[in-house]
Amino acid sequence: MAGAFWCVVEDDRRGRPKRVTAELIGEARRRAGELGAGVEALWLTDRAEEEGLGQLAGWGADRIWLVEGPALAPYRGEVWVPVLAELAQKEAPRAIWGAVTSRHRELMARLAARLGVGLAADCVGFALEDGQLVAARPVYAGKLLSRVRWRGQPWLATLRPNVFKPADEGPAREPRVERPAVSVPPGAATLVERREETQTGLPELTEADIVVSGGRGLKGPENFVILEELAKVIGAAVGASRAAVDAGWRPHRFQIGQTGRTISPKLYIGCGISGAIQHLAGMRTSKVIVAVNKDPEAPIFKVADYGIVGDLFEVVPLMTEEFKRVLHGE
Amino acid sequence: MKVLVLVKQVPDTATQVKVGSDPRAIATTGITWIVSPYDEFAVEEALRIREKRGTGEVVAVSGGPERVKEALRSCLAMGADRAVHVLDPALEGADTLTTARVLAAVIQQEAPQLVLTGRQAIDDDTGAVGAQVAELLGWPCLSWIMEEAIAEDGATVRAGRQVEGALELFDLPLPCVLTAQKGLNEPRYPTLKGIMGAKKKEIKELGPGDLGVNVDGPQLELVRLEALPPRPPGRIIPGEPKEAVRELVRVLREEAKAI
Ligand SMILES: Cc1cc2nc3c(=O)[nH]c(=O)nc-3n(C[C@H](O)[C@H](O)[C@H](O)COP(=O)(O)OP(=O)(O)OC[C@H]3O[C@@H](n4cnc5c(N)ncnc54)[C@H](O)[C@@H]3O)c2cc1C
Ligand SMILES: Nc1ncnc2c1ncn2[C@@H]1O[C@H](COP(=O)(O)O)[C@@H](O)[C@H]1O
Numbered sequence: 112m113a114g115a116f117w118c119v120v121e122d123d124r125r126g127r128p129k130r131v132t133a134e135l136i137g138e139a140r141r142r143a144g145e146l147g148a149g150v151e152a153l154w155l156t157d158r159a160e161e162e163g164l165g166q167l168a169g170w171g172a173d174r175i176w177l178v179e180g181p182a183l184a185p186y187r188g189e190v191w192v193p194v195l196a197e198l199a200q201k202e203a204p205r206a207i208w209g210a211v212t213s214r215h216r217e218l219m220a221r222l223a224a225r226l227g228v229g230l231a232a233d234c235v236g237f238a239l240e241d242g243q244l245v246a247a248r249p250v251y252a253g254k255l256l257s258r259v260r261w262r263g264q265p266w267l268a269t270l271r272p273n274v275f276k277p278a279d280e281g282p283a284r285e286p287r288v289e290r291p292a293v294s295v296p297p298g299a300a301t302l303v304e305r306r307e308e309t310q311t312g313l314p315e316l317t318e319a320d321i322v323v324s325g326g327r328g329l330k331g332p333e334n335f336v337i338l339e340e341l342a343k344v345i346g347a348a349v350g351a352s353r354a355a356v357d358a359g360w361r362p363h364r365f366q367i368g369q370t371g372r373t374i375s376p377k378l379y380i381g382c383g384i385s386g387a388i389q390h391l392a393g394m395r396t397s398k399v400i401v402a403v404n405k406d407p408e409a410p411i412f413k414v415a416d417y418g419i420v421g422d423l424f425e426v427v428p429l430m431t432e433e434f435k436r437v438l439h440g441e
Numbered sequence: 442m443k444v445l446v447l448v449k450q451v452p453d454t455a456t457q458v459k460v461g462s463d464p465r466a467i468a469t470t471g472i473t474w475i476v477s478p479y480d481e482f483a484v485e486e487a488l489r490i491r492e493k494r495g496t497g498e499v500v501a502v503s504g505g506p507e508r509v510k511e512a513l514r515s516c517l518a519m520g521a522d523r524a525v526h527v528l529d530p531a532l533e534g535a536d537t538l539t540t541a542r543v544l545a546a547v548i549q550q551e552a553p554q555l556v557l558t559g560r561q562a563i564d565d566d567t568g569a570v571g572a573q574v575a576e577l578l579g580w581p582c583l584s585w586i587m588e589e590a591i592a593e594d595g596a597t598v599r600a601g602r603q604v605e606g607a608l609e610l611f612d613l614p615l616p617c618v619l620t621a622q623k624g625l626n627e628p629r630y631p632t633l634k635g636i637m638g639a640k641k642k643e644i645k646e647l648g649p650g651d652l653g654v655n656v657d658g659p660q661l662e663l664v665r666l667e668a669l670p671p672r673p674p675g676r677i678i679p680g681e682p683k684e685a686v687r688e689l690v691r692v693l694r695e696e697a698k699a700i
Contacts, residue, residue, distance in 0.1 A: 185609055188572060189581045213604040217584040220537070220569035224576035229536055229661025232567045245664055250566055251458040255467070257565075258664040299581040299617075303599065304610040315605055321700065345700060363587075363624035364603065369454055369563060370478050370623045378699040389454050399699040400675075401689070407677070415675040417692060419685050429686040437690060438700075 126160035137278035157184035168286035252392030319348035326352035328383015332360035368393035386411025450512035479559025517639035518631035536659035541573035582618035
């Protein structure tokens, strides 16, 4: 429908939309509601499960544009962008939103260039000002907030995961699925290998509700097991400071901060991390911040909601025990 | 092989950035400017490509005001062969699309086989320019690369991009754009010889008239910058470790409802 809010589906590559898609649809419903517009999902995939389509409808997608084909996986910009651009030109949506994930980040940038419109990347809030949508996005590593608006339409944006309230799972609705006839170009890049990361059995850093993170105070790679034990008990992901990563204690993908991942979990627990400005850049939008550090002057205490001044080798195992007791009755 | 690297000059990561008197810009007094950290990975990779192949040229390109020449100088000191400075008022406070249009025009003039950029510039934190340049040129691109190897015949590159939970390795035909993620390499420090040598290297300056791009203002308009609302003051939980932990777990559950 012309004037609709389009949400690009982020999925688990097995035919189901990820939770961040519910966040996109949730926020789109709120903003579209104020403008009397509809919300539609746009799913490019090599495989969409029936249940996945039902979920999108349940979250509030009035219509689902489904383009299914083997060439669409894995994501390649030169394949996806022409498909999306053709659809957007035909259907004239008011907004196209994606998530801040590896593929959407690049996809939305390329699409903006193709359509000749602005892209508000990594948004954490939206508001209507004088009838115009204004997006809020952190800049300078989260030291400032920038408010931006678009000159033309569609309004392209990517939304930071874990920030927007997801749409409630509504009553199961019969999804209204459109399978538009669009040509999928072959693409120039070919996948030669996908190297899965060794499974930690813990949630993915950028998607986790709780993150436990360790720094130089851990003194060595072997001690991260202390954090992993706590993480297992509370269902957390484990992250690290750059000092810990640069020392080779954790792979790069676990680094939190300006030159690592940006996270906004419900709960962040930093252990043996001083709280350098570059580290704060990656986690200051966490809802609740806990710090464990033996130095009462450590800057992390300035942003922490709760702190314990003490030796992490003593405090963290006690936390593990206490959470075991209250959460699992052990 | 000619490799072009896009570098942006940004405030040092330790800078306390403040909103300026015009709320659409930061106060620039006292700022130390550096090459955006991810762009250093891109420069380093370009130098390694030249070294590995034993031949080739590395060109650093930056758009921005006069001070940007400093950033280009440090790329030359690291070992880049020459530099291009786009001094165009249209780039002041430009959105990524405007920047990408200007830089794509430079790339067209220079006709390199490979363009390297940072995964994002750490001032606007958009992470769009690399992909947008690729789109404007009609080239493939791969974002957040952790490794890269150009085929001996110089026709393709095998590059690995970081995605959630995996590294995906692709073969891409050249020319293409790759954006550098931390972990790609360890950037070198300029040697004294490099710093001295950089003074003699060319920085070509291009003005608005030299590129033939029609920039008619940003598509994404900055309304204003704001300081972040301060976080409410925190609380140090006192007591012996055992009691403190017990109290912490209690407040996390009962007051903060965080778990
Ligand atoms: C361009 C640039 C980009 C950067 N990007 C990042 C980034 O993305 N992420 C990042 O994290 N950093 C980044 N940094 C580095 C940052 O400046 C800090 O150096 C780094 O965050 C410090 O890590 P740390 O807190 O683990 O180590 P330290 O600063 O050494 O702090 C260790 C802390 O552990 C405490 N401690 C020690 N032993 C114990 C114990 N037994 N119990 C309890 N506490 C203990 C100490 O009191 C201290 O506060 C960047 C720097 C630059 C220049
Ligand atoms: N003004 C500029 N001049 C040169 N390169 C730039 C400029 N702006 C952005 N880039 C490049 O594009 C990358 C992504 O920037 P951005 O999209 O602004 O986050 C940077 O890491 C640089 O490599």
